[in-house]
Amino acid sequence: MExxxxxxxxxxxxxxxxxxxxxxVFGNALVMGYLxxxxxxxxxxxxxxxxVGFHGILQLIVDGVKLMGKQLVVPAQADKKLFMLAPMxxxxxxxxxxxxxxxxxxxxxxxxxxxxxxxxxxxxxNVLAILVGGWGSNNKYSLFGxxxxxxxxxxxxxxxxxALLAVVFMTNTFSLRGIVEAQNVWFVFLQPVAFLIYxxxxxxxxxxxxxxxxxxxxxxxxxxxxxxxxxxxxxFMIAEYTNMFIVCSIATVFFLGGTxxxxxxxxxxxxxxxxxxxxxLLMFFLVWIRWTYPRTRFDQLMNLCWxxxxxxxxxxxxxxxxxxxx
Amino acid sequence: xKAYFTDLFTGAWSLIVGxxxxxxxxxxxxxxxxxxxxxxxxxxxxxxHIDLVKDAETGSHRCITCGSCMRECxxxxxxxxxxxxxxxxxxxxxxxTLDFTKCSLCGACVxxxxxxxxxxxxxxxxxxxxxxxxxxxxxxxxxxxE
Numbered sequence: 128m129e130x131x132x133x134x135x136x137x138x139x140x141x142x143x144x145x146x147x148x149x150x151x152v153f154g155n156a157l158v159m160g161y162l163x164x165x166x167x168x169x170x171x172x173x174x175x176x177x178x179v180g181f182h183g184i185l186q187l188i189v190d191g192v193k194l195m196g197k198q199l200v201v202p203a204q205a206d207k208k209l210f211m212l213a214p215m216x217x218x219x220x221x222x223x224x225x226x227x228x229x230x231x232x233x234x235x236x237x238x239x240x241x242x243x244x245x246x247x248x249x250x251x252x253n254v255l256a257i258l259v260g261g262w263g264s265n266n267k268y269s270l271f272g273x274x275x276x277x278x279x280x281x282x283x284x285x286x287x288x289x290a291l292l293a294v295v296f297m298t299n300t301f302s303l304r305g306i307v308e309a310q311n312v313w314f315v316f317l318q319p320v321a322f323l324i325y326x327x328x329x330x331x332x333x334x335x336x337x338x339x340x341x342x343x344x345x346x347x348x349x350x351x352x353x354x355x356x357x358x359x360x361x362x363f364m365i366a367e368y369t370n371m372f373i374v375c376s377i378a379t380v381f382f383l384g385g386t387x388x389x390x391x392x393x394x395x396x397x398x399x400x401x402x403x404x405x406x407x408l409l410m411f412f413l414v415w416i417r418w419t420y421p422r423t424r425f426d427q428l429m430n431l432c433w434x435x436x437x438x439x440x441x442x443x444x445x446x447x448x449x450x451x452x453x
Numbered sequence: 454x455k456a457y458f459t460d461l462f463t464g465a466w467s468l469i470v471g472x473x474x475x476x477x478x479x480x481x482x483x484x485x486x487x488x489x490x491x492x493x494x495x496x497x498x499x500x501x502h503i504d505l506v507k508d509a510e511t512g513s514h515r516c517i518t519c520g521s522c523m524r525e526c527x528x529x530x531x532x533x534x535x536x537x538x539x540x541x542x543x544x545x546x547x548x549x550t551l552d553f554t555k556c557s558l559c560g561a562c563v564x565x566x567x568x569x570x571x572x573x574x575x576x577x578x579x580x581x582x583x584x585x586x587x588x589x590x591x592x593x594x595x596x597x598x599e
Contacts, residue, residue, distance in 0.1 A: 166479070168483075169478075169479050169483070170475050170478055170479050170483070172478055172481060172483055172484045172485070173483060173484075173485045174485060174487070175482050176568065177487055197504070232578065398534060414478075415472065416472070417476070418475055419471045419472055419475040420468070434457075435461065
């Protein structure tokens, strides 16, 4: 009780924020896992999960229990320490970026001046986790998946950063709340090229189809997580869904006006409804393109990045800088 | 340089067309059914294993125990036998079995039957745990059928 009383209001707020973030991470993984399978079904004129609960709504909970009950198999001759470390390395950092995302005017862990840099720095740890997992598995498919993931993520971080930089030049701040507040007009209308480039780079950064080369089922079994079973696999999956949530949140903050929308009562809190609506619309788009496009070949992937995205993002940045200066 | 921009625009256009195709699929009705609980109607052209036809007039099978099907069968999977009974013209059918483990579904028996006593059934749920499960007594089947 002594320690509880000694907590300052600011610490209480942070504690609540962290609890909220844990809820968002697991809730998002459940919702997206269900939505993805349901949408995948309907994109193919099937029904998707139907058996557990009303229209299969409890399917993901049952799956979670199953995954928890499964044995963690470590392959013989795998690097056991790295093998066990990788899922945690992938899963643990995904909580941090959510701390600085402004869900609404008042619902934000804390507003960092360098919020964007913070998110991008933390998000890039995932590449390391994939590399460690692929290397530690002692499996050729895992290793190939990891190699591809590193090449792809390093390449696509460049256009992503440059596209976001154009917005930063317009708002003069790295703080996510500052960027939301600076948007009288949604930046998607002022920076359409940057938005498109970010959209492509965001799909590649989250390793999702059509850029899912690190886990290409038809070539690499399951890529870097071939050898993972039970919770090792599900930690990777939760991390992937949370990374989707994070990149969609950045897109919402930078291009879709964050919480802005039709005013509701108690808008400093209920603005989060608009925020989540926009994020999940983008998530729906991610699922949509996953079930539309075939996987790119590796050279096509690199061509798209180096020949199209990077030149266009640089030109876009140049024009933005000139216009802002004028 | 021209090819670069043509590629860009035709590529982007094809992506949009692709999205349109899948979105149409998303809003179109579901075509699958939840199988064990809901079943699709079997097409009349479906050729399952053979079955004796139940004659609508006599309420019995039409087999005259000629044994043509047994002789015609390339896999030798049909056994037909009959006996002479008092007051019945010709032979009365006593045994008509099909060993479906050997049947190749060629349909020669159906073609050769002089009285059209054989036809294809609509059975498709054919899981079994022993090979004896696929030794069908077609005479019993036709008597049990309403």
